[in-house]
Amino acid sequence: MFEKREIYRAIGELAYVIAKAGDSLRLEEKKAFMAIVEEELRFDAWAAESRFEILDEKVHPSLEHAYNEALHEFRLHKDQLTPELKEKTIKVVKKVAEACKKSEVKDFIFDRLEHDLKAL
Template identity: 35%
Template sequence: MKYTFEKNTIMDALQRIYYAIGLLAYSVAKADGEIQKEEKERLQNILLEEFKNGYADTDISEIIFEILRKDKQNYETAYNWAINELKVCSHKLTPEIKLHLLAVMNKVAKAFPPVTYNEEVVMNKLETDIQKL
């Protein structure tokens, strides 16, 4: 089941970015095979810290992360959904937002050491894909 929205949705571009952040956070956390309770708890703190300047409501990211965790989606699918969402709203992806997005994902990857090979693969792919947007 894909949790996505059509272009004519009530979500604006920044909300879609936060939706994608939730998908990416799930993808990074799930890449090591399972999501630890600590990763979920730290995600909330990371989002609050990284986006405290009020870009958008981080609840969207937290909600999507939790839905995907409960539905046991695989990390590759969640990643692809996220990149598709970011493409839709790429006109709002400023260099600052891109840096914040990467910072959040790096912190999610490091939330429960060690960073695994699969997490590194996801992070490297994300850095490449973000530059293309």
């Protein structure tokens, strides 16, 4: 299902934002992200992983741009964005944040994400 794949890609984009926020993206954070999405998204992890890698290796968007792009995808496919997928998004992003160096920026982004997801 195309819409669900786009939601998983948006999850990867949000994970990129949270991992990159506050400092540069380190190898440990990338490895943590990969392990977390494998565990949480299982067979659909590839969609999130590919988005994360493209952003990190090729695109290098601003955090604000990447965040807004992910939310745009959620809005486009909100009929497919079930409460379970919202919960999974929060869980993945929170685990990535916990695996990364703590910062106020990460906390702010996570709080913003929780608010924005509730509004959808």
